[in-house]
Amino acid sequence: MTTALLEIEGLSKSFGGVVAVNDCSMTIHEGSVVGLIGPNGAGKSSVIDLVSGFEQPTSGRVRFAGVDVVGKRPDQISRLGMIRTFQTPREWRDLSVIDNVRVGRSDLESESLWRSFTSARRLRRQEEIDTAELRELMEHYRLDDVRNARAVGLSGGQKRLLEFARIAAAKPRLTILDEPMGGVNPVLGERIGEAIRELKNAGSTVVVVEHNLPFIEKTCDEVVVMDLGTVIAQGRFDELRDNKRVVDAYLGNDDE
């Protein structure tokens, strides 16, 4: 049994009268690729926002890497080793592609105002050494030809790949991908599936929120199904195929 990296217990969130997340509990184990699925409005994105600190829960507990993260800011949670994406790629538009990856990679200490001023030369020399490594990364994600261009000019697909390159450079313990397949063509989809496996091989645990079920089946070791703000099933994809609650959640239930 591997250790639990992310533990969610009794998490609830209401926006005014709307209950988005209702007593939701799940455990993500280190080293796995977990698909988080459910119909629209099931509360998947809300759970991600709560876990990553962009929203505060009404009640409940979230423990990441053994630390209680409720009440922490997104950047504090991120520094514990969690990186999430959003439904649309969020590149730093006026930075070059390679600088986007550099920011993903760079250690925060080198960004102190004082060190940036006093050790400028040493930091630059270090970056020149790192550049070789980054170029390999760029080549790997097929961004080599645009690496010195402004990120805003990339195509939608390239922005997705840039997102993966940035995550790979940051080497997080947990990666949460919010609909990585949104607006992606099938060829690129293959590449993204590959990128997720590569993240896993590099030692990151991955949570994927996605509507594309064949993709989830192919990519994930385990699936968590949500409906009406709570987890209704968790297990391997082929086990859940015949689960009545899961089928009802997706197709609707005639009994109601």
Added chain:
Amino acid sequence: MLQYWTAILTEATIFGVLALGIDMIWGWAGDFDLSAYAYFALGVYMTIIMTVGKAKAPVEYVLGWHLPYLLAVPIAVAVVVAFASIIGAIALRNLRDVYFSITTLGAVWAIYYGVENFTPLFNGYNGVFGLFDPLGGKLSYNAYHYFFFAFCLLVLFLVYLVVQRLSRSPFGRMVRAVRDDERAASVYGRNVFWAKYRTYLVGAGLAGLSGGLFAAYIGAFNPLDWRPTEIFVLYAAILVGGRGNPRGVVLGSFIVYVGFVEMTRYIPSPAARPELGPALRQILIGLLIILMLKFRPSGLLPERLGTDGTSARRSWRTWFTRAKFLPDPRRDDVVAEPLPRVET
């Protein structure tokens, strides 16, 4: 004529320091700050009242010390930064874009009318003055002005070196990432407020420093000298030179202050309409901003892209791509079929 040129170049140099500070706040961190002129003014006031000695009735102001100039300026800068730390903490905590600008606009006008009406502070509407010569009269009048111009130029050069160094450092890159997408920056562990706040304080400090220089240049200062709307001339300078590029910002300050503000003084005003010349100058500066935004929105020297040092090679590729000799790497199918790499 030489003295005249020395005078306007000195002014352009001083405003170059101010523009570099404002560019850090706006160009790097993306916060359209409107209170920088108050930091500049505070720098001027503080420097004057700390060097010219006790106030003689009916003039009144606080402190009234007799400090040496080179000691007074750092203290003035410290006071400005302390002051900016309050306004910045309020305005940057949760406010962005136009809400941030409105807050800083409110701050600058509150300070402006406060200084103008609360006489015991800086002598209100009449302002503070005092002929002071940091060298204590060792040089002749003209020689002093040449010397002071050289001094300002040296300060501008040193400030430029510091700013350029920061601009190209990991700090400068991180602040720009925060500017481009705060949420993505916080996902990668960056404290958005702290990044913006630090940049704001350094920018305000430079505004205070330029105020310290201006104090010695002008020797008298009252609210008529710092209408907060004057800041748009500085924004014009930054836009012309190149937002986010320290070299461009210095260039822009010289173009706008020497080329526009000073040259347009010669626009003749008919005797019946003495306000025509100054009004035309404002119109010309507005026109300059519009034309720059239309034809060269990133300025004469655009913000430098951080590359891996091979951008020269990229440029001819870009040209061939535009000329359709090479496939456009920005097309989506490059993912399926990568371009052959060209080795040099």
